[in-house]
Amino acid sequence: MSTNSQDQEIDLGQVFSKIGGFFTKLIERFxxxxxxxxxxxxxxxxLFITGVVLAFLIDFKVYKHEVSVIPxxxxxxYxxxxxxxxxxxxxxxxxxFFKQLGIKRYDKIKEIEIDAYPAIYSFVNNKDQENNFDFIKLMAEDGNIEKIMKDEITSKNYYHHKIAIQTNGVFNKEEFITPILNYLNSNPFFExxxxxxxxxxxxxxxxxxxxxxxxxNLILLLSTNSSPGSISISEKNSIPELIEKKDKLIIEKQKLLNYEIINNQIIKEESSILNIREYKPLLLNNKxxxxxxxxxxxxxxxFLLATYKKQSERIKK
Incomplete structure (x- = not known):
């Protein structure tokens, strides 16, 4: 029993000695x-100063621009x-091509993309496309509604869309957004x-x-041109109906006027946000x-060169 205890003590001593040696070497290397x-x-x-200077020379301030449009x-x-x-x-x-559009600093434009705002409810309730709801029901048979919302075919038919543009440097609207919108609105068929x-x-x-x-005129005629005793019950009842009908017509007119504003262009610009500066995380910053x-x-x-020299000397010996 005593021999086993001594062996265990020796084994543990060797383990602790190796661990201690490992940490000692680690500290030495550090x-x-x-x-x-x-x-x-x-x-x-x-090298640090050189890297910072290179970053200033190469790095451009990247700006994002977003244009919300309604096709x-x-x-x-299209x-x-x-x-x-x-x-x-x-x-x-x-x-x-860009000269014909009237865009001079096109070389500063990095990329232009378009995405749909995922507004599934406005898509389903769009009166101009009455079959949209049936279309969604048909495509949603597998139950993956999120996949359908992001589907390219579905998203292209959404009401609102976002044109995202990246540029090196600051731009104003007349320099590139207005020419692009003019180009998009120059189709003879849709015109x-x-x-x-x-x-x-x-x-x-x-x-x-x-x-x-x-x-x-009818309400005025019924309410002013006749004495109270001469107005029949049916005529009295018809006045509220006429007022209700007028209210509906006024609401309808407001919608029509709104449609007239929205549909006065093929691609209607809803809003524009320009020169949104992109800030990268610290470690991804070029500087x-x-x-x-x-x-x-x-x-x-x-270290590779030092290792190579050591290994070369070892081989020579």
């Missing part, structure tokens, strides 16, 4: 690294194809549809105004990232 940095501090400072007259697919075309022209560096739609709206508004005037990369490359190169 301080070796600290003293190495102290020795090479001048080189590291030079009218079924121009959703809108997406046009944005794809503009993005392709950016990658091709097609100066003639004809717009004119027909606007004409129909004006006729509906005119008819609506005529009906409101007729109701006003920090570049110096760290240069210092890391130097350290790796130094």
């Amino acid at each position: 301080f070796d690294f600290i003293f190495f940095l102290k020795k090479k501090i001048l080189v590291i400072i030079v 009218n007259f079924g121009s959703n697919e 809108l997406y194809k046009k944005i794809e075309q503009i993005n392709a022209k950016l990658k091709e560096n097609d100066s003639l 004809t549809q717009k004119q027909v739609y606007q004409k129909n709206l004006k006729e509906k508004i005119s008819l609506n105004d005529s009906l409101i005037n007729q109701i006003d 920090v990232l570049f110096p760290l990369i240069l210092i890391l490359i130097y350290l790796l190169s130094y």
Whole structure:
């Protein structure tokens, strides 16, 4: 029993000795690294300053711009194809194309994208597309409504869409957003549809105004031109009905006037937010990232070279 206890004590002693040795070597290596940095501090400072200068020379201030638009007259697919075309022209560096659009600093535009706002309820309740609800029901048979909301076919038919643009530097609206919107609104087919739609709206508004005037005249006739004793019960009952009908016509007129404003362009601009500065996390900031990369490359190169020399001497011996 005593022999086993002694063996166990020896084994434990060896284990603790090895652990202690490991931590001792670790501490030694750590301080070796600290003293190495102290020795090479001048080189590291030079590399750090070089990295910061490079970051200032190469790094551009990236700004985001967002334009909220409403595609009218079924121009959703057309809108997406046009944005794809503009993005392709950016990658091709097609100066003639952007010159024709009236965009001078097109080389400062990094990317242009379009996404739909995921408004499933407005999509389902869109009166211009009465089959949307049945369409969603059909596609939702597997129960994955979130997948359907993000589906490209569904999202393209949403009401609101966001055109996102990235640029190097600050831009004003007239420099690139206005020319792009003018280009999107220059389609002859949809322009004809717009004119027909606007004409129909004006006729509906005119008819609506005529009906409101007729109701006003009838109410005036029933309430003022007749003495109380001469108004029949049916006539008395008809006045509230006429007022109710007038209220509905007024609400309808407000909707028609709203439609007239919204549908006065093929691609209607709802709002624009320009020059949103993008701030990267500290470690992803080029003014920090570049110096760290240069210092890391130097350290790796130094240790690889030192290791190579040691191994070369070992092989020679």
